[in-house]
Amino acid sequence: MNRTAKIEFELEPNEDGFPPIGSESLHAIPREDGSFILDNTPFFVTEVALGDRIAADRILDSENKFAFSHVLEPSSAKSISIIFLVKELEQSIFDNLRDRGCYCEFAEFRALRMLAVSVPETCDYGALRAYLEEHEADETISFAELAV
Structure with missing residues (x-):
């Protein structure tokens, strides 16, 4: 196999x-x-x-x-997707997510700089979501909850 x-x-x-x-x-x-x-x-x-x-x-x-x-x-993981609207914040957001125990993968699709994020069960998802919502309100990212 x-x-x-x-x-x-x-x-x-x-x-x-x-x-x-x-x-x-x-x-x-x-x-x-x-x-x-x-x-x-x-x-x-x-x-x-x-x-x-x-x-x-x-x-x-x-x-x-x-x-x-x-x-x-289903596993206990959650999936979210992030589109970066401000390039200068990519690394700090990536580091923040990794510090929370998330697995992250960068990619670019037709000029969209993106991050696929796997959120483990051990991560405080409410706090993570609030963090992402703050950045979305500041128009530095756009995020989607793919599987939560």
């Missing part, structure tokens, strides 16, 4: 063209029962988080790519 797989999630852009991609691929670990454990955090996909056990169907003519079907068992 392969050690990792890619799970494809179809995305439906809204009238403003967001998200800026038509699908997102997440790494997953195959299990013997045919399910998968998500092994990274989404930037756009809603309703899934790091560590979720999911069902997916093999994509034809592909050895290690699968199409997401549904969540079988």
